[in-house]
Amino acid sequence: MEMTLIFVTVGFLAALQMAVPFIVKRTVVFGVTIPVDEVKNKQLRHYKKLYAILTLFVSIIVLATYFIWASMNTLTENQLIFAGLFMPFIILLISMALYFYFHMKVTQMKKRGQWFKDRKQVRVSELNLRTKDEMLPWIVYVIPMVITVGLVVFTLLNYSSLPDQIPTHWGPDGKPDAFTGKTYLSALTLPLVLLVMNAMFLGINELTRNSGIKLSAGNVKSSRVRQLRLRKYTSWLLFFISILVSMLFTFLQFTTLYENSVSDLLIITMPLAFSALVLIGTVILAIKVGKKDSDLDVEIIDESSGDVINTDDDQYWKGGLFYFNPEDPSIFVEKRFGVGWTLNFARPLGYIVLIGPLLVILIVTLL
Template identity: 50%
Template sequence: MSLAIFFVIIVFLAAIQTAIPFLTKRTIVFGVTVPEKYIEDEQIISYKKRYAILVFLISAIALGAYAIWAITSKPTEELIVLAGTVIQFGIIFISMSLYFYFHGKISQLKRSPRFAKNLKQVQITDLTMRSQDTMLPSYVYFLPIIITIGMIGYTISQYSILPEQIPTHWGPNGQADAFTAKTPFSVITLPLILLIMQVMFLGMHIGTKKSGIKLSATHTNASRNRQLTLRKNTSWLMFLISLLLTMLFSFLQFSTIHPNLISDFVMFLVPIVFLIVVLVGTILFALKVGRADKQLPADIEGDITDFDEDSYWKGGLFYFNKNDPSIFVEKRFGVGWTLNLANPLGYVILIMPIIIILLISFL
């Protein structure tokens, strides 16, 4: 079963990595701002196609070799998991290597005289955008938090019937394969970690809700549609993942308290359903946002281009802008958000919860 799980994950990863150049903003190509009048340039289109073909072929070969090896060699579950993990990181490494290669190509192409000839940079603002924003209200993120606090209280009330060995890890088959001694702290470690993750999701939601809304000077309507679609669907996706994590962790906690009430089949099935729903939700999110600015025509024709912020993006991936109060900004390669590394609040929202989770895990 581990083979099937990793096979699905690798297919999903390969599909997303292959499609990324076609899902980013219209005027951003491999992390570089390209004037609207040149986004259909044959050279640029060929770079996108070459990236997609190479990532697809390499991923397909790796996936085929992985399946053949697992079926013919009959390796152990540990080896299947290890090989599947290596392939995932391998696909990411290869796709990012290709990204940096084509990022350099586009940067070089952009420096040619014809790309900057007689183009005026324009930056626009729409003061009515906030009123059109349909992101979820922040209070809905308190629902999973309330459920988790209730689970912590229930666990404490059932302390006397808990087993002497508390599960700390579950394998691909849904069965616990690592344990720790029962203590007042260890019995609530899992819901505590979940609670910290939920607070992090709430912080990310607030950060994205307060982030700046950047519009294109030449494709104002298309960029407005993308921004509104991105913000709305991001809030729904984060809430869905937070809720699903709450259900999964609560289920695992409940199975620890009442192990005889849950069959092995259910223990196996629940994580699979969780994985499938998250993957499908992520794919739908990427496709919906990625296509949001591709259907509408240009609003303005002429010798203008969007304000060039390439100097704030290191390698087209890492954003440093002290003048931008936004904590999160839209990614330049991929679909979603990335951190404004010049804003210290972002480190508090993302880094601090991870440090706390690691401390709880080690304790």
Template identity: 45%
Template sequence: MTVSIFLANIVFLTLIQAAIPRLLKKSIVFGVTIPEVNVEDQKLSTYKKIYSAITLLVGLIGILLFAFLGLGKQLQEEKIVITGLIVQFSILFVSMILYLYFHIQTTKRKRKMKWGENLKKVRVADLARRSNDEMLPSIIFALPMAITIGLIVYTISQYSAMPDMIPTHWGPNGQPDAFTEKNPFSVIALLLILLVMQGMMVAINTFTKKSGVKLNATKRNTSRIQQLSFRKYTSWFMFLTTILLTILFGFFQLTTIHGEFAGSMMMMVLPLAFLLVILLATALYAFKVGQGGSRIRTEVIDEETTGITDLDDDQYWKAGVFYVNKNDPSIFVEKRFGVGWTINFGNPIGYLILIGPLLIIFVISFLL
């Protein structure tokens, strides 16, 4: 089971990392803004192909190596976990090095070819998007929190009947492999972590709805539809993640309270099903939506616009990954390399939304 879980993760990671250049907007190449008239540059296409090919090759080697060691019973379970983590981090490390290299090469080529210097740079914002926004209201994200609070109340009511040792970690087979002594804090610690994660999802959805919509200057109508669809699908994806986390954590909590609540088969199947659904949903989201909705097809025809390009804000993107702009009120912005959102590191509220909950979760885990 452990081997299967890590193999699924490694295969998924390899495919996603190798496909990233094809999931992004054509006007953003390795974190660099490219004018629409230059997006078909052959050199840029070569960079993307090399990145994907090397990432895929490294991933394939990792898959074969891990499968040989794991399925060949060369390693004990503990070493299988360590090996699986090493393989995944190796794939991420190689892809990161490749990204940085091609980010530098793309930046140099843009400067050398003087792309965009003779074009008028404009920023187009959709001021009417709030009336068309189909993102889920944040109150919907708060509903799972009510379930968690209900489980906390129920746990307290069952405190005397709970075992003396409370599980704090579950292995790949779904069975608890770490415990702590029962006390009023330890019996609800798992639910407190869940509550923090749910709160973080509420905050992310709320502030994502408030973030600005930047349209493509040369494809305004198409990009408007894609942007709105991107926000809608992102909201639904986050809500699905929240629901799945609530089910998984709630299940583990109920098995702690009632040892006979689920058999060993269910303990193994549910976490595996959770992983598979998350991986499939992530893949569907990435390949259907793409960066900023770039893979969403529309039947809208944009008027031909020449002589302009999007405002170049590369100066605010450190290495094309970290967005730092104190003058931008948006807390969340689209990733430049990857699908989804990242925080504006120039806005301190972003730190509170992401880093704050992580610190709380760390403190809760440390106190167990």
């Protein structure tokens, strides 16, 4: 069962990585802004296809190598699972190396072609667009927090039933391999960490809601639809992940209370199932958003054939991945390569929302 979940997780990850160049905005190719009239450039399309083929090839090699290695060696279940968990990181590492290679190639093409020279660059926004925003309200994110508070109360009521040694870490086989003495703080570590994570999800959703909605100068109608879909489905995915995290932590807390009532197989498969469900949710988000391209609907493109194009803001994107723009009040902006949002690293509030909870979690776990 655990092997199946590993293969499913890696398969979804590989499929998502292969699809990324085709589901992001068409005027952004490997993190580089291009004009609408270059969207159908044969060389750029070749780069996208080559990236997808190479990613597929690498994924197949990684999976085949893992399967052959596992079949030819007498390994413990722990070793097999531990090695399997590293496969997604290998695929991500190699796909990111491919991304940076093609990012460099597209950047060189852009410089040689002088695609933005002597063309009027504009930014487009609609003041009333937020009235159509369908992101989940903040009150919805309180639901996981209520569940977590209930878990805290349940733990306190059953404190006397807890073992003298509280698990603090679980190995690849699902069995705890590190312990600490029973105290109220150690017993409540998981629920407290979960509560901080719930608050972080709430903060991310609200900061995303307040971020700017950027439209395409040459394709306002289509980009409007894409932006609204992105915001709506990202909000739902974030809530879905928040619920999944709450379920996972609740399960781990119950295994602490009733350590002999849960099978080792279930302890192993729960985190793997969590990873698989998150990946599936991400793929669904990519499909929902990718259906509507933000920068190319031939029937509605008007100004793109002239001298008016979107602003070339590559200067604010480091490597096409990291956004640093002090002039942009948005805390979160749409990713250039991938699905969802990324941080505007020029805004200190973003660090507080993301790094602050991580520091609190670190302090709680160390105590």
